[in-house]
Amino acid sequence: MKKTLVVMVAVCAVLAFVGGAYAQEATYIGNKQCKICHSKAEEGEQWTKWKASPHAKALEALATPEAKALADKAKLDKPAAEAPQCLKCHVTAFDEKTGAPTAPLLKEDGVQCEMCHGPASLHVADGKKFKSGDKTVNMAAHIKPTPDEAVCKGCHNEQSATWKADRYTLEGGGKAGFDFKQAAAKLAHPNPTKKK
Ligand code: HEC
Ligand code: HEC
Ligand code: HEC
Ligand code: HEC
Numbered sequence: 001m002k003k004t005l006v007v008m009v010a011v012c013a014v015l016a017f018v019g020g021a022y023a024q025e026a027t028y029i030g031n032k033q034c035k036i037c038h039s040k041a042e043e044g045e046q047w048t049k050w051k052a053s054p055h056a057k058a059l060e061a062l063a064t065p066e067a068k069a070l071a072d073k074a075k076l077d078k079p080a081a082e083a084p085q086c087l088k089c090h091v092t093a094f095d096e097k098t099g100a101p102t103a104p105l106l107k108e109d110g111v112q113c114e115m116c117h118g119p120a121s122l123h124v125a126d127g128k129k130f131k132s133g134d135k136t137v138n139m140a141a142h143i144k145p146t147p148d149e150a151v152c153k154g155c156h157n158e159q160s161a162t163w164k165a166d167r168y169t170l171e172g173g174g175k176a177g178f179d180f181k182q183a184a185a186k187l188a189h190p191n192p193t194k195k196k
Contacts, residue, residue, distance in 0.1 A: 026122040026142055028093060028105050031112040033124050037131070044191040050113060053187050058090040058110030070161045089155040116147035149180040156183070
């Protein structure tokens with residue numbers, strides 16, 4: 001019995017080691033990288049569209065008089081733009097331990113690409129290969145191509161300081177604080193050269 005257990009533990013350790021060596025994890029890289037390859041107007045200029053969207057201004061939104069009033073109401077001991085209670089939804093991948101976005105992401109970039117598409121270091125490496133001529137690279141392999149409703153609802157929920165349960169009017173006339181279909185359409189950034 002004891003011997004079997006020892007063998008099993010040893011096998012698991014080997015499997016974990018092999019798994020770790022092959023399944024390389026993507027890490028956050030920052031949206032300056034995305035700008036290099038996703039700014040062409042003919043391909044849908046995703047970066048430019050994001051830059052003009054509310055998500056790019058999510059940190060600035062914490063410095064407005066409205067934000068100050070909300071912070072006062074919540075009796076925060078710090079200004080909204082420094083308070084974890086607000087930052088956790090107004091920046092990308094907020095890290096409770098440091099009180100900042102996960103390095104190397106910048107607070108100023110607010111809610112950026114990797115919040116929805118996931119950590120993208122491996123995708124950027126793929127993109128560099130692709131751009132240097134290797135068209136066999138599968139560009140969908142290391143990126144979340146279609147972020148779903150669950151990602152949005154991590155922030156678009158009743159914990160939001162500005163949540164309005166009737167912000168969206170649904171097709172049947174009902175109301176909702178968030179509606180994925182309409183919200184995603186407001187911020188759509190498709191690549192027109194790709195057929196769907
Ligand atoms: C070195 C170039 C390069 C960089 C940097 C890059 N990408 Fe891409 N990306 C591509 C190429 C090429 C494609 C395939 C063509 C397309 O779908 O636009 C692609 C596709 C995508 C897709 C669509 C995948 C699919 O199959 O529908 C997403 C989403 C994406 N990139 C997100 C990002 C994000 C987020 C960043 C920044 C963290 C980024 N990319 C950085 C080159 C790059
Ligand atoms: C659970 C996530 C979440 C938390 C926590 C949160 N926010 Fe927000 N905030 C949002 C979302 C999502 C929006 C977009 C509107 C909505 O659905 O509430 C938003 C919008 C705002 C706006 C409006 C921006 C504009 O352009 O009109 C302000 C101001 C704001 N938040 C301030 C704060 C402050 C101050 C705090 C901390 C006391 C805070 N938020 C905490 C998610 C959050
Ligand atoms: C990390 C938190 C976070 C995530 C995840 C997130 N958002 Fe937001 N969103 C915000 C914040 C904060 C604001 C307000 C920013 C401002 O006004 O400057 C906002 C604003 C918006 C707005 C404008 C306000 C409104 O409701 O009309 C839309 C539309 C929106 N987000 C759609 C989405 C969609 C669609 C997704 C998922 C694909 C998503 N968001 C994911 C935090 C988030
Ligand atoms: C609030 C969440 C959110 C943010 C932030 C965001 N995206 Fe997206 N992105 C989406 C959604 C949702 C789709 C549509 C997926 C689908 O086709 O269903 C998408 C699609 C894409 C596509 C595929 C377009 C196509 O037609 O194939 C690319 C490329 C892309 N995003 C790049 C970016 C880049 C680069 C950034 C930052 C500059 C960014 N996205 C920021 C949610 C987001």
